[in-house]
Amino acid sequence: MKFPNYLTLLMCIAISTANAQYDPSKIFITDFYKHHETSVRSASGKPGSGYWQNEADYTVKATFNVDTFLLEGEVLVDYINNSPDDLESLWMQLDQNISSSNSKAHKLKNPTEKSDPSQGYTIKSIRVLKGKTWEDIPYIIDGTRMQLRLKDALRSKSNISFSIVYSYVLQTRSSGGRSGYMDTEDGQIFQFSYWYPRLCVYDDYYGWNTLPFVGSGEMYLDYGTIDYEITVPSDQVVVGAGMLLNGDDILNEKTLKRLAEAKESDKTVFIRTAKELKKSVTKSKTGTTTWHFKMEHTRDVAWAMSTSYIWDAAKINLPSGRKALAQSVYPVASTQDKIAWARSTEFMKFSVEEFSQKWFEYPYAVATSVAGRVGGMEYPGLAFNSWKAEPYKMFLLASHEIGHTWFPMIVGSDERRHPFMDEGFNTFIDIYAHENFNNGEFAPKRDGEYAEQGGNPADEIIKVLEDCKNGPTLMTPADNMAREFVHPLAYFKSAFGLVLLREVVLGHDKFDYAFKQYINNWAYKHPKPEDFFKSMDNGSGEDLSWFWLGWYHNNWQLDQAVTAVSYVKDYADNGANITVSNNQQMVMPILVSVEEVNGKVHDFKVPVEIWKLGETAQFHVDTTSEITHVVIDSEHQLPDIDRSNNVWHSKK
Known part of the structure; x- marks a missing residue:
């Protein structure tokens, strides 16, 4: 009697193992959040009434x-x-x-x-x-x-x-x-x-x-106020984060006049030209000069100086009607050959205006791009960018590094523990800046070694997911990642996750509403990952815990496959039932395109919750003629690792 039962048990285990590629209980869980509401952090993802x-x-x-x-x-x-x-x-x-x-x-x-x-x-x-x-x-x-x-x-x-x-x-x-x-x-x-x-x-x-x-x-x-004075030789041009308080006292009349012109100009104005490098911008031609800057509601300040700087600037127009100044400093070498520093201020102006209009208004008086040896490093309201950047890289740097003013300088996350909350969020807003600048002159935004000429980001992220399958996740601190994982994960995967939420899962309206609420609620404060996750859940009205678990806490992969098409009572005009399987542990909504013999096309999305019931999903399509083919994710929006099983063709 025991022997047959043992065989039955072995058979059950074998069947279970064969079908264990996807387990809904691992991704649709009821108690995902570990940090529950306190007076400091609310259950809705906002700062609590006792936040400090x-x-x-x-x-x-x-x-x-x-x-x-x-x-x-x-x-x-x-x-x-x-x-x-x-x-x-x-x-x-x-x-x-x-x-x-x-x-x-x-x-x-x-x-x-x-x-x-x-x-x-x-x-x-x-x-x-x-x-x-x-x-x-x-x-x-x-x-x-x-x-x-x-x-x-x-x-x-x-x-x-x-x-x-x-x-x-x-x-x-x-x-x-x-x-x-x-x-x-x-x-x-x-x-x-x-x-x-x-x-x-x-x-x-x-x-x-x-x-x-x-x-x-x-x-x-x-956060706090940083008031700083820099005393250096008078022949130096100094730029720093924040507002220059004593410009009227130290800058000569020509420099002040040009700065005043730039503050009213949408076109870039030279404050100091290449032909004027032997001339000081300060009133003192010898000795030292003290430059006095101040910045409020800031985490940090940085500054730079040189005798070799060309200096230009233009007006930034902000949604409230307030104005700010975009400025760039760079050497003559940064204007030669295909190097694009002559457009730096143009790029900075656009980026600040774009991010202000779309997400949160730029709070500072000046946005500065600095050419030098340091090639891509951000500080509040100021960025160090490579002196030899060509046009595409120049726009990428100008947009990305000043974009860090939003993440993590305004929304003050912990970069040492959670790099995805600054690099990834910033890369995400950069994607749309690339699309919108000058009719897409520098679109699409590409991501390093995973970018292919004419490639698709959803296809490119598949390589990241494969490489990181057994590696660190987005929740891993930067110092705990091998260098080869930092950019693919903290930048690319994090940003692409937000694209998936905006373009596929939630849609623009729900995503933008929730994301802007998160920014407004946590401006000049210290959010943690769960604060962001809960903010997006509550702002959108959706339980996205499956997404946070699958995309951020794990490197699970996605493979949806069309496995069967059948007509109700064998008649096409009764409608059709389509069966799709989920062959990996990650889940996503099913993006379906169905075409009938009569030319009618059905494009629709099946909610992700269909995968709560198991690895096989079936849904109905109202048809009036036979189906010629069914395609899942025809526009390659999802990171499906095997597209060969995404299409079903009628044998006829």
């Missing part, structure tokens, strides 16, 4: 020596603890220390390398203001992090003011390749980022966010 985040305001005064490459500065920090917790210590980011042999980035490569004192920050003093007196703060430095150990804890809902006097030597490429200098025929170009000690974020998820800077993961910072 800390604030960091910086006042920085720095000088830079063009002969020794030494930057010396003092930063005064006013830090407001809005959290419910008392803080016994404060953690700072010292990202310049990535160049030091004491950093984890170096120790991961060569732990035996001897320390080089010229690399990274030199901290001269750290003092806290107690009443009217300054007291030293004990601290430790651990690679790219520094802990300030307070004598008296910073109480909840109180603030602290402290000063750090520091210096560092600018390297040819430093801060993980995000700053540095280069030579041109007309002078050197200097680019400065991560150039002052900055506070780590203390939040409701992790407390102190102290992930070290090792190269791939970028920024996670609190």
Whole structure:
């Protein structure tokens, strides 16, 4: 009696294994969300009634020596603890220390390398203001992090003011390749980022966010006002994030007149031409000049300078009627051959106007594109772009890097843990900018090694899904991914996922409404992935947990196949039943095109919920004549890995 039962069990297991390619219980689950509602973060994906985040305001005064490459500065920090917790210590980011042999980035490569004192920050003093007196703060430095150990804890809902006097030597490429200098025929170009000690974020998820800077993961910072002064030789042209406060005091009459003209012009206006590189834009022709900038509601600032900069600008028109300024600085070498820097301001102006009209209005007074050695790095309202970019790459850089002002500079996600929330979201809005600029001059947007001439993004993403099948997912931090996975996943797959939601799953109206709600609700705040997922669910009215699970938490693949067509009671005019199978674990709506002998065509979408019932789906089509063929996803909108089974033809 036991033997036949055992055989039956084996047969059931075999049948189950054969049909186990798709299991609806793995993707349609009832308790997908792990972080439930709190007073800080609501169940709908919005900040809760008790949402808090800390604030960091910086006042920085720095000088830079063009002969020794030494930057010396003092930063005064006013830090407001809005959290419910008392803080016994404060953690700072010292990202310049990535160049030091004491950093984890170096120790991961060569732990035996001897320390080089010229690399990274030199901290001269750290003092806290107690009443009217300054007291030293004990601290430790651990690679790219520094802990300030307070004598008296910073109480909840109180603030602290402290000063750090520091210096560092600018390297040819430093801060993980995000700053540095280069030579041109007309002078050197200097680019400065991560150039002052900055506070780590203390939040409701992790407390102190102290992930070290090792190269791939970028920024996670609190918001505040950054007021900074840069003292440099008077022959330099300086551009920085934010508004130049003392332009009337330091710029000469010709420069001020041209800037005023540019602020009213939709056409690019030269502030400094190639023929004027020997002439200073400042009133002082010798000695030093102090440039004073200020930026509010920002996570960070960066700046650049050169004697070799051509400078041009134009007006940005914003939806509210407010105006801003697009400006670019670049050397003569960036105008030669097929290099397209002469159009940089045109590209910047369009991109800011496009993103403002479509998603969220640009909040700052100036948008700046800087040519230099650093080829594609973003900061609030300012981007470092390659000095030798050709037209397509120039538009891609100008649009993408300033697009980061929206993600993650306005919507302040954690780039070190969740790169898909900035790189992917930004790449997504870039896709439509490429389509809309100058009647599609630079469309479509292509994605690196997966792009093929005349290819289709849905087909190209299949290669990504195959390569990453057993690799990291979109939920993986950048520093946990091998370099070859970062762009395909954080940029391409993340962006294409939003395209699928907008073009296939939700449609433009529902997607745009939900996505804009997410941006507005989380502007200048710190969303986590589940906040985004819940925002899109609630804004669209759809349960998209299957999509977040399949596309973001896993690298599941998709394969839909037409397996049968039959007529009701064997008569075509009674209508037809079409059977489709789901041969992989990812699910999507079924995009169907049916053509009859009489020429009638049925194009329709079957909702994704049909896959809740199993790997085989059947639906009815009202026909009046025999079907000649059925095609699934005829326009290749879905990443179907096997298109050979997407078509059914009548034997007749």
